[in-house]
Amino acid sequence: MNRSRLVVPIAILHLTVVATFLWDGAASDSDPARTSPVMESYRVISGLFRDYKFFAPSVANDVRAGVLIEDGEGRTSFQTFAADSHEADLRVNCIISAAMKHKGGKDMLVRSLATAALATDPSGIRATVVTEAYDVPTMADFARGVDPKWKLIYTGKFERKQP
Amino acid sequence: MKAFWDFWTAEADARPILFLRFATAVVGLVQLALLWPYLLHLYGNHGLVQWAIIEEGNASFVPTIGKVALAGAALGIPTATTLHTVFAVYGAALVALLIRRHSRAAAIVALVAHTLTVGSGFLSMYGVDTMLHVSLFYLCWFPTRPGAGARIAHRVLQLHVVLLYLDTGLAKASGAQWWNGEALWRAMMQPKFAMFDYAWLADFPHIVQAAGIAVVILEIAYPLVVWWRPARLPALAAIVALHAGIGILMGLWLFSAMMIALNLCAFGRPLLDAVATELDRLGRSVTHSIRRHYPTSADTVSDS
Numbered sequence: 392m393n394r395s396r397l398v399v400p401i402a403i404l405h406l407t408v409v410a411t412f413l414w415d416g417a418a419s420d421s422d423p424a425r426t427s428p429v430m431e432s433y434r435v436i437s438g439l440f441r442d443y444k445f446f447a448p449s450v451a452n453d454v455r456a457g458v459l460i461e462d463g464e465g466r467t468s469f470q471t472f473a474a475d476s477h478e479a480d481l482r483v484n485c486i487i488s489a490a491m492k493h494k495g496g497k498d499m500l501v502r503s504l505a506t507a508a509l510a511t512d513p514s515g516i517r518a519t520v521v522t523e524a525y526d527v528p529t530m531a532d533f534a535r536g537v538d539p540k541w542k543l544i545y546t547g548k549f550e551r552k553q554p
Numbered sequence: 555m556k557a558f559w560d561f562w563t564a565e566a567d568a569r570p571i572l573f574l575r576f577a578t579a580v581v582g583l584v585q586l587a588l589l590w591p592y593l594l595h596l597y598g599n600h601g602l603v604q605w606a607i608i609e610e611g612n613a614s615f616v617p618t619i620g621k622v623a624l625a626g627a628a629l630g631i632p633t634a635t636t637l638h639t640v641f642a643v644y645g646a647a648l649v650a651l652l653i654r655r656h657s658r659a660a661a662i663v664a665l666v667a668h669t670l671t672v673g674s675g676f677l678s679m680y681g682v683d684t685m686l687h688v689s690l691f692y693l694c695w696f697p698t699r700p701g702a703g704a705r706i707a708h709r710v711l712q713l714h715v716v717l718l719y720l721d722t723g724l725a726k727a728s729g730a731q732w733w734n735g736e737a738l739w740r741a742m743m744q745p746k747f748a749m750f751d752y753a754w755l756a757d758f759p760h761i762v763q764a765a766g767i768a769v770v771i772l773e774i775a776y777p778l779v780v781w782w783r784p785a786r787l788p789a790l791a792a793i794v795a796l797h798a799g800i801g802i803l804m805g806l807w808l809f810s811a812m813m814i815a816l817n818l819c820a821f822g823r824p825l826l827d828a829v830a831t832e833l834d835r836l837g838r839s840v841t842h843s844i845r846r847h848y849p850t851s852a853d854t855v856s857d858s
Contacts, residue, residue, distance in 0.1 A: 484746050
């Protein structure tokens with residue numbers, strides 16, 4: 392048997408793993424309880440860390456987040472996380488979206504956003520993270536005059552820890 | 555059994571793999587250039603998501619930028635320097651892939667660097683990162699010389715693409731939004747994807763609905779009909795048009811470019827050959843034209 396015939400079963404095994412991860416939902420669920428560290432490592436190295444269900448089964452709302460920063464004298468300023476580059480902005484959007492969907496980790500992720508905002512403003516002592524979702528009406532409702540609008544979905548208040 | 559082995563191991567050249575290498579390097583480099591000013595913001599420890607949060611959910615043995623940076627910090631290397639070094643190494647490996655220097659080693663280095671960035675930027679990633687990573691993984695193994703290995707590599711790529719479209723097509727088919735047109739409408743109306751004003755689409759709901767259903771049917775049918783030679787080119791043209799549409803209408807340029815490249819590598823061999831022949835002919839014609847007006851010393855000698 393030549394070498395290429397030995398490689399074929401490995402190729403088929405890899406594709407079977409790909410199909411299994413997609414079918415099983417493991418490619419979109421990194422729950423450590425479901426997979427062993429070895430399989431988890433293979434998943435990360437081979438690119439099976441996400442499934443391919445782009446925009447499926449339904450299209451989620453767009454989200455945006457901003458932070459109201461308050462300094463010691465009560466002055467406030469507002470920061471958004473939007474980036475100038477469309478490519479970078481898509482990624483910021485993914486982070487905010489993931490933070491809103493994160494099971495049990497929402498507060499922690501939003502705290503992280505607040506920390507990032509406070510880091511850019513040394514005089515800030517309090518940060519209020521405001522997250523909104525873009526609510527798109529159905530085509531029928533839109534034709535009847537209902538406009539899309541940003542709806543508040545989450546606020547979190549955080550204070551800088553004094554050293 | 556013979557048909558099975560012929561399917562997998564018949565002699566083949568490696569031109570689709572060479573194109574995959576080229577396309578992966580180009581998309582990766584363009585993406586890196588666009589993201590370079592935002593690396594600390596997106597991947598840094600003091601960026602939008604601190605490393606401690608990312609590391610908490612990491613159950614694999616695979617290192618991340620955070621872990622490498624911690625090791626570097628013990629040696630006095632600032633974490634920001636480590637982060638930029640990882641991306642610089644990634645970029646250098648992509649350049650090596652592009653100019654075909656030590657391609658396999660370059661693919662391995664690019665995959666390792668990209669894996670580090672996946673670990674630390676997991677929450678900010680979207681489709682283009684996934685597809686880039688899959689391509690880099692395959693480029694580590696795929697041969698670039700003709701032979702049975704090139705055939706196996708090509709088959710793996712084809713079947714991976716098939717699995718991809720089955721996954722996305724079946725997932726879309728299970729959602730009501732794709733059958734009533736609302737999925738396309740919602741996607742187009744989102745501020746992050748709205749390259750143009752699409753509000754007028756609400757006046758033509760049946761067209762939007764038909765387009766949504768067409769996407770579902772295409773994504774489910776493509777993995778099946780693309781194997782039938784007479785239908786291959788129309789199916790490929792339709793899927794390329796779909797991704798070009800996503801790129802133009804929704805601004806997902808890099809993702810679309812990567813998907814088009816993967817499809818061309820997997821099933822677009824005649825198209826790639828035709829383009830290569832045409833470019834070759836054009837190149838020779840341009841060279842001939844230049845040499846007619848500006849003959850080199852070799853031309854002068856041969857003319858006399």
